Structures are given as C-alpha cells and as structure tokens.
Amino acid sequence: MPGLTTLDTPDKDQPLRDDIRLLGRILGNTVRSQEGEAVFEIVERIRQTSIRFHREEDEAARHELEELLNSLSLAQTSRIVRAFSYFSHLANIAEDQHHIRRNRAHALAGSTTPRPGSMDCALAHARDAGITAAQLQAFFDDAHISPVLTAHPTEVQRKSILTREMEIAHLMAERELYRMTPDEERANEEALCRAVLTLWQTNILRRTKLTVIDEVVNGLSFYDYTFLKQLPRLYVTLEDQLRATVPGWNGHELPSFLRIGSWIGGDRDGNPFVTADVLRKAMRMQSSQAIRFYLEELFLLGNELSLNSRAVTVSDQLLELIKRSPDGSPRQDEPYRRAIGGIYARLAATGRELSQLQAPHRHWPHGEPYTDAAELRADLDLLDRSLVANGSAALARGRLRSLRRAVDIFGFHLASIDLRQNSDVHERTVAELLSSAGTEGDYLSLSEEERIALLLAEMSSPRPLSSSFLTYSDETNSELNILRTAADARRRYGACAVTNCIISKADGVSDILEVAVLLKEAGLLRPREGVLDLNIIPLFETIGDLRNAPQVMDRLFSIPEYKALLDSRGGVQEVMLGYSDSNKDGGFLTSGWELYKAEIALVEVFRGHGVKLRLFHGRGGSVGRGGGPSYQAILAQPGGAVQGKIRITEQGEVIAGKYSNPEVGRRNLETMAAATLEATLLQPEHAAPREEYLATMQELSNHAFRAYRGLVYETEGFERYFWESTVIGEIANLNIGSRPASRKKSTRIEDLRAIPWVFSWAQCRLMLPGWYGFGTAVKAWLAANPKDGMAKLQAMHREWPFFQTLLSNMDMVLSKSNIAIASRYAEMVSDPALREAIFSRIRTEWQDTIDALLTITGQSELLESNPLLARSIRNRFPYLDPLNHVQVELLKRHRASGGDEQLANGIHLTINGVAAGLRNSG
Template sequence: MTETPETGRLEKDLPLRDDIRLLGRVLGDTLREQEGDEIFQLVESVRQTAVRFAREGSPSDRAELHRLLDGLPPEDMHRVVRAFAYFLQLANIAEDTHRSRRRREHEIIGSPPREGSLAFSLDAVIREVPDAADHVAAFFATALVSPVLTAHPTEVQRQSTQHALQQIADLLDRRDRLTLTPDERQEADETLKQVVLTLWHTRMVRSERLRVIDEVKNGINYFRSTFFTELPRLHGDTEDLLHARFPAYEWSLPPFLRVGSWIGGDRDGNPFVTAETLQETVRLQASATIEFYLDEVHALGYDLPLSERLVPVTAELSALAARSPDASSQRLDEPYRRALIGIYSRLAATAHALGLPAPIRQAIGTDAPYATAAALRDDLVVIRDSLQQHGGARLTTGRLRRLVRAVELFGFHLAPLDLRQNSEVHERVAAELLSSAGVCTDYALRTEAERVAILSKELAGTRPLYSPHLSYSEEVAGELAIAFAARELRERFGDALLPHYIISKCDGVSDLLEVALVLKEAGLARGGASPTTEMQIIPLFETIDDLRRAGNTMDALFTLPVYRSLVTSQGNVQEVMLGYSDSNKDGGFLTSGWELYQAELALMRVFAEHGVKLRLFHGRGGSVGRGGGPSYEAILAQPAGAVSGHIRITEQGEVIASKYATPDVGRRNLELLVAATLEASLTDHERRGEHADHVAQDFHPVMERLSAVAFRAYRDLVYETPGFVQYFRESTPLAEIATLNIGSRPASRRPSERIEDLRAIPWVFSWAQCRLMLPGWYGFGSAIAAYLADTPDGLPMLQRMAQHWPFFRTLLSNIDMVLAKSDLAVASRYAELVQDVELRQRVFAMLSAEWHRTRDSLQQITGQAELLAENPLLKRSIANRFPYMDPLNHLQIELLRRYRDAQATGADTDDERRRRGIHITINGIAAGLRNSG
C-alpha cells in the first residue's frame, strides 16, 4: 500500500494505541477482580456505547447511554465514575510517553531540529541576523527566562495519585526504551498491575482543603522530580550547542533560566499566607535544596576516588582537602574525596546554622558553615579546576558540572519567591500608618494627586512611621509582619530569595508608592534625597481599563523623581505584570488579547522615552480563557521588541503537572521557553514575509474594530443579560468546585454573587466542566460577522492577518483548540439544570448562536473544512479521550441534580457521597481536557 501522510501518521501512532490498550486492559482486569464481573460489564457497555456514539452520533446510542447510566445506585455510579476518570488519566500518560518516544526517534535518526527546540531557534537567528554570534552572546549575557509556579491550583489530583501515575509512566518508558527478556517483561507487567491496583484503592479526592504549606510542598516536589536535574542539564547542553555553532567563542553562560514561585508568598485574597507561613515556606525550600546538595556531594565522593600518587592536584585542592575533618588513613592519598567530605561537613553545618533539619546521613566531623552559596560554589570550582588542569577534564562534564550550575541557580533558597498583595490592602495599611503617626488622618479620602504628594514626601524623608509602641489593626499588623519577615529572611538567605513585590489590581501611581512606604518601614527601602529599594516593586495591570491606562501610569511614575530614584536603585530595570485571567473575565477573550498587546506597545514607548529597561511578566493560566495555549507560539506572538531577552511567565494549576512532572517532558517545556525567548528577542518575527510593513498600518485598525464589537458582545452577555449569573451558577458545578479542596484560597475575593468578585480560576474551570469553554471564544463570531457586514470585501484582509501576523494566527489557533474541546450537545444537558425554563432557553440560545458564528468565522478565515484540520496530533488526542468524557459529563449532571434536589428538600442522606462523586467527575473531566483551569 502506498504510504500517505495519513497512513504514515497511523503507523507512527501504533505504539500509542498499544499503550492505551495495555493500560485499559490492566484497569479493566483490576475492575473485574475488585468489583465483580457485573460492574466490569456495565463499564464496558458504557465505554463501547460512548465510543460508538462519538463516531456515529446515533440517537439510539445516546438513548442507550441514558438507559445504562440513569438510575444507577450511588455505589455503582461511583465505581463507573472512578473507572472512566482513571482511564483518562492513564490515557494522558500514554500520550506523554508517545510524545517522548517520537521526539527520541527523531533524535536517533538525526532529523533536522524541530520547531520549539533551541537548535531550531538558534538556526533561525543564524539565518536572519547578521553577526549572529555577537547577538547571541549579548542575549545570554543578560537573559532571564523564568517560569513561575503559582498558588492558583486547578490541579485536582492528590500527591498520592500523582505518585502512582508517575510510576506507571516510568514503567511505560522502561518498556519502550529497553528490550526485556520474557521474565523481565512478566515482572514489569506484574508491577504495572500492582500500581494500578494501588491506584484503584487510593482515595481520588482530598477530604480536607489544602493548606498553604501543602501547596508549598507540592511545588517543591517538582524541583525534586525535574528542576534540580534538568535546569543544570539544559544550561550545560546550551553551552555545548553554542560551542558547536560558534566554535571561535568561549561560552560560559551565566544562569539564564530560573524557576520562580508564588507559593507561600501570594497573599492576594488568601488570609492563610502569614509571616509564619512565609518563614516555613523558606525553611522547606532551603531544606530541599541543601538535602539535594548533600546527596550530590556524597555521590561525587564515590565518583572521584582519584589518588594523588597517580595524578597531581592543584595547591588549592590540596588546601581544601587539608581542611577536611576526614582523618581516615584509607583516604590520605585521595584529596578529592577528602575535599568533598569537608564540603559535606560544611553543608551539614550550614543546615544547622539556618535552622534546618539535620541531614539523615551524618557528617564525619564538624566544620564552619558556608556564609553564602557562592562560597560553596567556589569550593566546587576548586575541584573542577584541579581536574581540568591535571588530565581529568572529562570528569568535570557530568555530575560536577551540573552541581556547580545547580548552586548558581538555586543558592540555599531554592527559588526566588514573589510577594503579592492587593492594592486595596496596601491603601489601608498606608492610611493607618499615616494616621497613627499623626501625618494624615484622612488619607483614604484624598485625591490621587494628594496621595502621591503625601507618599512622595514620606519616601523622601528618613523618619519611620511605624512604632512598636503603637497598636495596629490585625490586617496592618499582619502586613507589616510579612515585610519584617521578608527583611530577616533576605538577610539569612540572600537577596535572591525575595526579589519581587507584586501589586494586584494596580490602577494608579499611589499603588506603587504605598508598597514602597511599607518596604521603607521594614528596612527594605531607604528614604532620603535619592530613595532606594531592595525589592523590585511590580504593578499588575489586570482589568481592561487598567491595561488601557498602563502606559500613562508608568509614564507618571517615571516622571516622579522619588520613584525614578527607586528604579535607578534597581539597575534601571522595571518589571510590569500583565493579567490575562481577570482581563478576560472583564472584557472577553478577543478584547483581553488585544488590550494586552496594545498595553505592551504603550509600555515599550514609555520605557524607551524614559530610558528604562522593560521586563514583562505574563500572568497566564492553563486554559485559553486565562491566557493559556502553547507557550512557544504565545511568546512569538508578542509585539516585536517586547521580549528583549527578559520574560517571566506564570505556570498554574494542572499545567504544572502536565509540563514538569517528569524530567523528559519538563526538559522539553523548559527548552521551549528558552528557544522562544531567544527567537522572539533576536529575530524580527512580526515582520517576516511580504506583508511585513502592514502589521501596524493595516492589521491594527482591523483588530481595533473587531475588539470593540467582541467586547460589547461579551459584556452584553455576562454583565448585562438579566439572569445570566443565575444561569451560570446553576448550569455549571461552580458551587461544587468551590468545595473541591483544590487550593487554600476562597473561590471569591469577597462574599458576593457577582461575577466581578469571582476569581478567574473557578470562572474558567466551571465553563470547562460543562464543555462550553465560553471564556476562550465568546464574542469572536459577532466581531467577524459585524466586520464582514460593514466591509463585504474584508475577508482577504482577515486571511492576510492570519497568514502574516503571529498575534492573530495564535489567536485563531487557540480558538480552534477551544472550539474543538467544547461540545454544545453536552452543554445543552447542563443547561437543563437551570430551573427557570425561559432563562435556560434564552441564554443557551445566545451561547449556541455565538458558538456557531465563531466556528463559521474561523473556518471562513482559515479555509479549514473542520476544526483542528492543521493540528492532527491534538485532533487524535481528542478522538482518543473524549468518548470517555461523555459518560463522566452525563454522570456529573445526574449527581448534580440529585445533590441539589436533596439540598433543596433538606434531605441529607447520601449528601456526602454525592458530593464526593461530583468531585471525582470533576477530576476526570479535568484530566480529559488537560488545560481547563
């Protein structure tokens, strides 16, 4: 048979199908053994019917699903729900394994570098940029690429579940990479069955709400599983790649890729983050870091048993060995081992000095602690230099090289931790401090100009406002305690621990000056003629109005002498954070994207005028409705000049697990970020092709028109349609998500039914559960329809925009993905949960009409006959997984109906069981969608 692209793709996907069948068979066997043949046959009948219905859409199959699932006793319903939820999680493992398999196969056969790899982006720079080596060297000299793990969980899996799933992933990987003997294959199969059995008997959902410290521990686990090894490895591989491309240069790169965290420092709307929480967070981070160093130093001792009777060493190495407390006669001629034993002893002493737990493996003797991580690095460099100078250079390219880099990256603090709080809280803190000190008793009533004048005067002075002899409200005392704790922790662990202070809901100059005032009271900023700050103060612009004012706000700040002095003290760099989630909830997907783009253009102009370097921090979530989507394309869709070697991006929710749970997948995603940042910084990615000069001149005005219509359509639905809030709350599992124990913070910023007060995560997560995905597409269809009605010959312009403008092309790609993951038929069944029939029919008719307008508009522009025509991998993934989601949606609707009816009638029998069943369906549907929060 002649191979076509389709048959070739099917052939390549055979291992994936084999893995899915294997995992499905093991799960099925476990189900039969543990729950009986009757339950197994029920699940199998549901599975076969759901697959058949997904393929053929037969009404008889839908009716059969109703017959099989409606009226199931609660215990049987739970068993069916768990079976399908686990199957989707196992299918995800198979897909991730297959992606790694395909990537390895390409590397083995020597395929050209693939898009998203560092080699691909570097080759693009070499092709397009004159004197590429000089530009690449300049890029890496100052580059900062930083994914930031945030305390915004939509990850519904427990750690115990994730551990079992990771074991399964390791087993699949081993089967794929190794040729096993029959006995080894039998043992591997038996181990797989044992892990799946363990999974089946493991509680799927949490019985209690996560504490902040639980979230911290979860975040640290990703360092243990991925970041400790892959960040140093990627730095080393990058140096090797640059050596290969530019052999005339010496490549010794500073750390350019750092993983940050908000977890334990983000107080916005989370009353459980206190000074004590911050201190415990740092203690846990430092403990994990030094534990890792101790293990690596111990392993190096086994790697380097070199005898100075056989090979000389440097004088520095001899001195380092001589300081070691190791007096064993067996190692007198092994200076490297003795030096490493000394390093181990100093690390153990460092742990004690920092108030951390003692290492499990005790040091041989006592020694002085390291004052800084740089001192530890210096000792490791002594070992490296001695090896390199005496025939052992090859011994420095493995574990030792990675450990030196790890110390540079992680210090003793693990990850830079951001502090964040809402601007309204800072206003109250400043008002109380000023009032208590007798400076101003009516600060909250003052105009913005008056506030700026008052704050500027205080920042230019040197006297404190805070006094330990005064009493403050609980809120103000708590905020000051955080600032004082931050100062003390920075003194113990170094400035890199707490470098940033982020202000959410920032909308004016006084918001930043209020934070500067708090930092000054804590000793983290200094007043006087030229005020300074030790922490970067970062505004977060979140609403549509705030984004539109962002440029003017920063212009006013830089014009203010006192703030300009603070910027100077930070190396003339100012970071600005842009909020994708709340701007989407405020103005809809299309307008949010466009206003973010325009805000970046405005900020670039203002920063250039003032001679300040702009660093952007993108507050993206996992779903398209919260700024998600493929990271590589998203970075390249930024305006030309907006990246410039510096970028920070939040990583949130279940996306953290999907990107970083395993070393191989984590390495790939880290490399994507670096590759995209390099390419976006050094190539003119917005101006490629024959329409390069038309981006601003022709495309921007069209986008402005589209955004205006989309904004109005979205606002009319969400904020102006009578009864919409009721429809949303009744047709989605919003209330049940709020009790899911997936995070430590409340679902709303304040007790209220308003959409404005609801956090973006439950807003987006709820629409994903009912398979409508509204935040990722609503308004686009109306915008395109209105544009083409006013401009009948406008379709070619839209097609040129799609072809030649990365921003618009990425926008269309994300809409394509979201529409493909949505299902109006399923959503219509959730609509039946709305008690008011007229409201249900009216609102769902609006949603359905806009969905069809959006799909038709997308296909008009792209010329595709069906969704995901140009994304066969995602199309395949959806085809594999979605038939197994339909039964979960069906059962979720039934459980919601039973649970709400019981609540309405006051009956409390089986309430807890129903709620637990709902939570398990939420878990399974989230696993099937993968990027839903």
C-alpha cells in the same frame, strides 16, 4: 479497556495506540478483578452509548444514557466514574511517553532540520540571520527567563496519585528504552499491573481542604521530579551546543539566566491563610530541599572521585582547602574525597542552621556553616579548576559540573518567592500608618497627585512611620510582619530568596509608591543610600487597567526619586499583565487585543524613558486564562516586548502536565528559553503588522466586547443561569486549593475569581471564556465589509503571528467543547424561559464562531492543521464524555437532596476525571 476506536493514523503513531491498548487492558482487568464483571460491562455500555450521542446527538442515545445512569446506585456510579477517570490519567501518560519517543526518534534520525521550539532550531535561525557570537553572548548575559509556579484551585491531583502515575510512566519508558527478554517484559507488565492496582485502591480525592503548607509541599515535588536535575542538564547541553555550532564562541560558562520562581507561600491576594509564619515555613522548606539535594550529590561525588594522590596532582588551592577541611577521613591519599568531605561538613552545618536539616548520610566532623551559596560555589569551582588543570577535565564535566550549576541556580533558597497583595490592602495599611504617626489629613480622601506628593516625602525620609509603641489593626500588622519576614529571609537565604513585590489591581502611580513606603518600613528601601531591594511590580488586570497602564508607567518614570530607585535595580522595571481577569472582564478576543496593545504602548513608554522592560505574563492553564502553547505565545508578542526578559506563571494542573515527567519538563523549559531567544534577536525591534490589521482588530474587538458584556453582565438572570448550569457551587467546596473561590461572600460574577469561572465552563464543556463573541464580531465585520472582509481576515491569519495564535488557541478550545453535552447542563436551569433564552444565544454564537474560524483558517474541520491534538482528543473523548453525563445526573440528585455528602463526593470524582481528560481546563 477494550473498545478503543482504531484511528487511521500514520505508522509512527502505532506505538501510542499500542501503549493505550496495553494500559487500557490492564485497567480493564483491574476493574474486573476488583469490582466484578457486571461493573465492567456497565462501563462498556456507557462508553458505547456516549459515543453514539457524541457523534450524532442521537435523542434515542440521550434517553438510553439517562435511563442507564439513573438506574445506577451511588456505589456503582462511583466505581464507573473512577474507571473513566483513571483511563484519562493513563492516556495522558501514554501521550507524554509518545512525545518523548518522537523526540528521541527525531534525534536518532540525525535530521538536518531541528524541531521548532528546540534550542537547536533557535540557534540555527540565529545563525541564518547572521547573529554573531558576541550578540548571543550579550543576550545570555542580560536574559532573565522564569516560569513561576502558582498555587491555584484547579490542581485536582493528589500527590499520591501523581507519584503512582510517575511510576507507571517510568515502567512504560523502560519498555521503550530497553530491548527486553520475554521474562523482563513479563516482569515489567506485572509491575504495571501492580502500579495500576495501587492507583485504583488509592483515594483519588483529598478528604481535607489543602492548607498553604500543603501547597508548598506539592510545589516542591516538581523540584525532585524535574527542576533540580533537568535545569542544570539544560545548561550543560546548551553550553556544548554553543561551543560546537557557533563560530567564535568563547566557551565561557553561561550565567544562570533561566530560574524558577514561585508564588506559593507569598501570594496573599485574597488568601487570608498566607501569613508571615507561612512565608517563613515555606522558605525553610525550600532551603531544606535545596541543601538536601546538594548533600546527596556531594556524597555521590565523593564516591566517584576516588583519585589517588600517587596517580594525580592537585592544585595548591585544593591543598589549602583540604588543610581547612574538618574531614577526619582515614583516606589521606585521596585528596578530592577529603576536600569533598570538608565541603559536606560545612554544608551539613549550613542545613542545620538554616532549616534544621539533618544530613542524610554518616556523621561528619563539625564544620563552619557557609555564609552564603556563593561561598559553597567557590569551593566547588576550586575542585573544578584543580581537575581541569591536572588532566581530569572529563571528570569535571560530570556530576560536579551539574552540581556547580545547581548551586548557582538554586542557591540556599531554591526559588524566589514573590510577594503579592491587593492595592486596596496597601492603601488601607499606608493610611493607618500615616494616621497613627500623626500626619495631618485623611490619606484616603486625598487626590492622586496629593497622595503622590505625600508618599514621595515619606519615601525620602529615613524616619520610620511604624512604632512598636503603637497598636495597629490585624491587617496592618500582617502586612508589616510579612515584609519584615521577607527581609529576614533575604538575610538568611540570600538576596534571591525574595526579589519581587506584586501589586494586584494596580491602577495608579500611588499604588506603586505605597509599596515603596511599606518596603522602607521593613528596611527593604534605604533612602539615604538610594537603594531599593525588591522589584515593585504593578499588575494591570482589567480591560480599563490595561488601557491605562502606559499612562501610569509614563507618569511614574517622570518622578526623579522613583527613577533613581530603578537605577539601583539595574534600570529594569517589571510589569505584570493579567490574562485571567481581563478575560472575565471583557472576553477572550478583547482581552488578547488589549494585552497586545498595552505591550506595544509600554514598549514605547519604556524606550522614551530609557528603562528596560520585563513583562510578567499572568497566564493560566486554559485558553480562557491566557493559556496555550508557550512557544507560539512568546513569538506572537509585539516587537520589542520581550527584550530577553520574560516571566510566565505556571498554574493549576498545567504544572503537573509540564513538569512531573523529567524529559517533558526539560523540553518545556528549553522551549521557553528558545522562544525568548528568537523573539529577542530575530524579531525587528519595531515589528508591527500593517495599520489596517490593527484597525481591523480594533473593530473586531469592539464587536466581541459588546457581545460578551451583553451576555455576561447585561443579561438579566445570567448569574442565576451560570450558578445553576455549571458546577461552580460544587467547585467552591472542593478540597483543591487554600484560596476562596470568590473575593467576597456573594454570587456576583464580578466578585468571582477568574480561575473557578473558567474551570466551571470547562467542566460543562462549553469553554465559553475561550471563544464567546468571536462569531458575532466576524459577522459584524463582514456585514460592514462585504467585498473584501473575509480576504482581509484570511491575510491577517497568514501574516500576523498574534492573530494566528489567537485563532489556534480558539481552535483548540472549541475542539474540546461539546454543545450536546452542554445542553444537558443547561437543562439543570430551573426556569425554562431563562434556560432557552440564554442557551439558544450561546448555541448560536458557538456555531457562528466555528464557522468563522474554519473559513478564516481554510480548514474543513476543527484541528485540521493540528493532527496530533486532534488524535489525542479523539482517543480520549469516548472516556471523557461519560464523565460529563454522570456529573449531570449526580448534580441533579445532589441539588434535589439538599446536599448529600456521598453525592458531593461522586461529583468531585467527576470533576477530577474531566479535568484530567481536558488537561488544561483551569
């Protein structure tokens, strides 16, 4: 598309501008050829008018835009929305390729200053701090780092669209990596034109609502794209870095401390469609994905290791393996191929047994299935030792090295599936089991201490509560079945298949002990042996729960029976912190502060009881749900909170943004590992800001909390304002997730899930959950501290990583907001008095927040300290803003029509385009 604003940026950004122009030109030509010159000209008029409105809030531009959009037919509107949406998608591809280009340029330049977030940089910092090889080894031996993929209704891209975009990314990468002849360049551009045309002709929306199994399929895509190959590559690179740069490094292989987790297929909190059968299918599909990959790699490895027995010697152990091999290959003089053939045969038999997988290559003789992944790894290790001992170590460092690591990481299960359920469900299930078993009294009427006593007695008893001769409610049967399925999955696929049981809305010790009792029913807690097979993880979500979390854990650790079970888990207790619900409950500033305080208090409680802490951060994609750059977020944790162990949820469209491109994906995984190393080894264990900073934050939080609660929960009519001025009603019906938008059938803000809450505010470009209340808080603080109040806030920003990260994320959110566009959404509120009362408050708070942020950070404009993001936003706004204007017009028509299906389809197209343009909206 022509007309992209030329930016005065350094020469290093010229390739990005060139890529955007190329892709924009191809898209423009596609629109012309497919839809006609008239449609293309309308697109350009809308874009130019939108730019005037964006820059000047020009009333003439507003009226011109409204008249233009009102004059369009529904068919024209749909084509225009698709044009603007696809430009955002293509701009994302260009930006990702530019990040890869800049990383390569940095590496090729041989800079002596490693880039922040890289493992090179983390190891350099460790070296400068005097961290020894032994300390590094201890870190890696004890570390546990895991990004956890979750299925939530903000992932708006279809897999078909994602596949086409990956093809375009690959073609753009070719232009960068290879010096092309004119013919090759023409062929590449023709291929790009075909890919963009296919993209244009592919339905951007799902026609049917996603099932949980659809979500499993989507999640598995990222193992093909990134994880199965790039995660082993990361380990290989890191081991070589350590060997080359760390004096005294012993050269041993690192343990697999970085693994992928998943909630998809196990998270049943508020999702009635996650059942035991779904968990069983998800586990089978995961296993099939892992084993299929191993078989393919073995096949290629066999082709590579054509070593002849006349040219090489082999170990006695390899000869024994060959004797046991069912391989009937005529190549008797190629020992490694024969050994690999036997491994392949056994693995193929394993795939058939575990997941009904048919081997992708020629028929192999029957082999005995492997009992577990460790047995497969042992055979691969035997190949490795034979190669190394007989002069072929270089061959062992290739495909075999990566395959050995992949088997160690992914096993036969691919990824650990977490189980999650609401504490209310656990409570009802235990109550029914106790009642059916004839226990005296009503469990639900007991006090907390009475519940604890009863649950401890049941935990210690080998007698099961459930009986096959009794009839239970559907809910109780479902809970018992899913736990029994988890136990079966562990037996079939390995103990790592299911390792965690998370309790949503945990607010007391009994919530945790209830899960222990239920695990006993499935044989996952064995009282006589004193062994607990799964980690029981409380999730503290609301502001009140976060404040109460340290007391709950202190009481829990004071129970000898539970402490003994923890010992069987290595003395590690995981605690999950909820960013989304705490934000919806108390606002951005208070949520961040209460999370930080909870972590400080938990560190002290765990230290006092001698328990190792592992924090699980329930972060979403948007800042309003705890999102933002992972590197800064991990380093901003209070001292002692990381301890080499961290899990972080990856949600919504952020998963595709981080992990659909292999290079970008590996970089994100490396950044997470590097930040964890730095936060563990380079932060003093008792690091804390000055007491006056803590007191200041508390005051700011108090003011922000009152402002946020006053608007969202205490202003009469706010619920109506929200439902009329945003796309929440339309999002609830969009086919982008299996989970309902609300926990109950109501329009109450309290019942709405945090994900659609944040997503809706992002769509109307207010981003309210990411900043509201900060302006009021700063004004109140300055009024009480007129002399040095601002100087203190500025010092906090300079010296305190937590406050820096808080403001940096707010800076990003505000830069993506647009009060002029938001005002058009506010116009949809039918009551003029309500509209004016609430929107005027929001507008004032928005401006006060920006003014406060700029003064504290010393910036003259938003994102002044982040020119890369500022450039990205400026590039895409001329194509993003029109989507919002079209969305408003379609919403008006849709609501006036009483729910026209074609109009709903157009609205859903705009939702997809706006989400793509913002990149982290949910």
